[in-house]
Amino acid sequence: MLKKFLIGEMVLMLLSAVIAMSVTAEDKIIKIDGSSTVYPVTEAVAEEFQAAKRGSVRVTVGISGTGGGFKKFCRGEIDISDASRPILKKEMDSCKEQGVEYIELPVAYDGLAIMVHMKNTWVNSVTVADLKKMWEPAAQGKIKKWNQVRPAWPDAALKLFGPGADSGTFDYFTEAINGKSKASRGDFTASEDDNILVQGIAGDKNALGYFGLAYYDENKDKLKLVPVDGGQGPVLPSEKTVMDGTYQPLSRPIFIYVNKNSMSKPELKEFVAFYLKQAPKLVKQVKYIPLPSTAYKLAEERFAKSRTGTMFGGEAKVGVKIEDLLQMEDRK
């Protein structure tokens, strides 16, 4: 018995030589990593692309979070980075240092939904100011009851649910509501798993929470969606209101970043072109909201010209329309 193991050991030694040889025969492989929010869209595109190419090109999609994805991206380990927010100044510097140039392409919209319990009778809409009162860092330990937010609301405990601090959704929500990314009260139930948030809100009459619209879509029978008043009256998030920019400030574009050095691979060019072309259809299938068709056109142009850099200058911007940004670039 053990003889076989010793032979195995020798085989293992031989392996290293064989490995060295096989590395040279390069495969057609596209490596993608990054945000879990963008993942469903990229996964759908990767699935369709591989089916269309009959397996001659291999695509891998990982989930390291937007920040984790950019780290790998700037080290040149992956071809495409999924991002649920624009690249930050810190990450731009890191990429520059390591000689990685990138093409920033918006691929879809994601709306953040504010949710309460089904039997919650008092909340018919919230304003951004209400949300700020509930979520700002100063609220910690102080705002504990619904009537502290609005006197008309009942004298009942306010139970808050939201994504954890590593999430791009958390980054965006805090930026949009509290004015500063990552600035939030800490005494709420946080989970990286949105299903936990769904269960939490569905099980507590006094709960309020936020997460991606796609998760609401699957749990319509358990949760009550709350219209958000961003200054022009309460608006419910829907495909229409997110796309035309009336659901503000809680809708955001999500992106892919393409490594310019990878553009030498024809299969990568093909993949990105396929991505932008199929996006309107596939984005809807995975319950996200497609960009207006003009925006996809502009993104295609941007990619064709391989225009590098970011439209955001290293900051998170709230409430921008993606086609305005893309056009602004062209005017420059």
Place this chain on the structure above:
Amino acid sequence: MEDIKKRIKNIKLWNGIFSIVSLLSTFVGLVLLFALMTDLFMDGAPRISYKFFTSFPSRFPEEAGILSAWVGTLLLILVTAFAAIPLGVAAGIYLEEYAGKNWFTDIIEINIANLAGVPSIIYGLLALGIFVYFFKFGESVLTGGLALALLILPMVIMATREAIRAVPNSIREASYAVGATKWQTVKWHIIPYSTGGILTGIIIGLSRAIGETAPIITVGALTFIAFLPASPVSTEFPFISFKWLLDPFTVMPIQIFNWVSRPQQGFHVNAAAAGIVLLVMTLFMNAAAIYIRYRFRKKIKW
């Protein structure tokens, strides 16, 4: 007299109470396990079909399958076995049969005992540093397999040592008495007699490796993989290929984790079904370990 009777009664009462408490404790464990398994089977069993094993993951829950996950797990375990078994068994034999009793072997022993208790994510970080960044194996089957090999190495060493220690000293002395060298003694007596115990330890170690997620995530196993690593056998010369070692992969626990975090109910069902498959794989390996131990025990007649 009355006094003694009273004391006996009292002692008997405590005896009864303790046995009831013990019984209840056992039941809590059993009932919980049973409830969990039933829940898993109720959710997942209807989803298990031939197609579930032969399909790649997909955005449609009803079309998604675990092909890339179970193949990845299998290949990973293959690498783990090839790396951990020879190293672990050899180290175990050395420590039991060859090493002298001094401070150096003491240190080694303490270290191995401690390594067995190190959290698995630490092994993942170690593997990330050594195999991914230093040896540049990338996020591949090879890296993942070696990471798991590191993880179970202490278990294999300990199992080997236990098994060797169970061989009576008289056997060694008898062997030396007829003029056998140390190696001959080890080869013809120690190893055959301890194979059952060693194999049991190895299989238990491997069945633990199957369910590990943390080190695999750390070295970068990917979530969406809709292709298989290159085939190890080919029709052209040299017929055997090792390209699969450097291919990206995913494994069962990661696939399950990914499905659980999806919003659609369909994916949760898939996760339960994949959980059943993983459970059956582990049970099967543990059953094999018990059977092997039984077979070898029966064969040995001293």
